[in-house]
Amino acid sequence: MSITEILNKPNLEKEDIKILLAAEGDDKKLLFDKALQTKLAHLDNYVHLRGLIEYSNICTKYCLYCGVRCKNLKVERYQLSDEEVIECAQLAHKLGYGSVALQSGERSDKAFVDKITHLVKEIKKIDNGSLGITLSLGEQTEETYRRWFEAGAHRYLLRIEASNEELYYKIHPRDEKHDFHQRLACIDSLLKVGYQTGTGVMVGLPFQTLDDLADDLLFFKEKDVAMVGMGPFIPHPDTPLWQYKDQIPTAEKRMELSSA
Template sequence: MELTRQELIRLLNAEGSEAEALRARADGCRRQWVGNKVYLRGLIEYSNVCRKNCLYCGIRKENTAVVRYTLSEDEVVAATRTAWREGYGSVVLQGGESVSPAHTATIEGLIRRINTLSAGELGITLSLGEQTEETYRRWFEAGAHRYLLRIESSGEGLYRSIHPADALHRYDSRREALRALRRVGYQVGTGVMIGLPGQTLENLADDLLFMRQQDIDMCGMGPYLEHAQTPLYTRRAELWLPEKRLAVALNMVALLRILMPQINIAATTALQAIDPAGREKALRAGANVVMPNLTPARYKADYKLYENKPVTEWPDIPEGEIGYGCRGDSVHFQQRTVGK
């Protein structure tokens, strides 16, 4: 579906009946192109140890108030067994960015164990930051097949304004990591934050066009939520009201579904932080994936990229629409790799 940049900008601001019509159109698009099922990904927050200092993030390295943890291999395997038993089609291993031979080997071993315990049937998504292409390849060869690396903002100027100006946080490196994931063969996901200080609707329209131009397979995006123990908190007076951030985020989901009808789009927890029904609203505006949190309870409080992270885990989806036991791979990925 073709939408011009001007149309995207206008529709991002849709309210009332216009917003309802937009989201209903996206909902119809989802049913037509990827079906009625909502796919479950059991989210395992593997570690809150991170080498980076993104200015918006609660678990940034310099936040000394955070109690750091890394799950043991057995804890990851136990959470995976829960996912398997409950009929989730996939797990997501997510964590702060760590780079070391030991970390690479640990993750590789975990991927193999997850594959063994589910006889290769559970889908495995990784979200472990920027790594070398060789590391991405090792994890892929061990059996992971999806990778989520959010660009956070596709505009270089805005990206720089929310990251430190040092070698660890380079915009070009992030773009290159996305290309490396694609070369290795993953289903590649990205996403952005919506309602950042200094962000405009023009920026968000460009984010949508970036995702289409990158031909991504999956997307996870949600409203920016400020965290008091971060540098970006000093700019909170510039923020849109939470209701507006949510409304624009739902319009982003709807527009992305219309632009890229066959990709997977997650209804993220950040939506729920603003509105208890935020994820369900996203599922009726084009999203088709939810990620219930399977992190062991005693660690959940320490994995806070933003404040007021909700604890309710189970989305309100009609039973018949849940894709139990289905991996729910990206139809877009299947289409673009046909015959390759």
């Protein structure tokens, strides 16, 4: 089947997606043109800016790829004060941003949960709640998600990072703090509570295949998420995954791994 035929299908099968992901040259141009037409048809010709507030790099987890993992003792840790957060949100509002995103390393202790509840309520006071609030604060209990939602947050981003469980455990330790099924359950809780929920993955991970990426896209569709955050894997020297930095697959290698 040609790329044009695939692009005109109303629903893509996994094999179609793999062909699109591997497209090069003129085929890739057709894919990008179709993506642009789709975007213009649904979202018009605008870019929406979000004000990202990096609240803290203190984290209780130690994902194998992450430079701010708690086991990296070289990192200088910080947490913004309440005043700094509110000032950032006020600036975002003044500059015309429609929403802010509060992002942090993962903590779920009471002091942290209470602090975020307070900050969300304070940000909501700016211009009678006109500023939207997105949170990206990791895995929490459903009760906590609900509490922050009721305080005024309406979007939440929790990337699955790899929807293939096997790949997930190549980039996370296999222990109770980094449980794949727990992470899936958190995404379901967010949807249940009513957040516009976002998820996503890293692209360019060592060991990642075209099959993985195609399955990731089908995973986003199955979960019917409102946002997708995709980011490149950037190796960090103070992490366990650094040792595999030379195994980041090229497009050709990814295809080879997929057909193996």
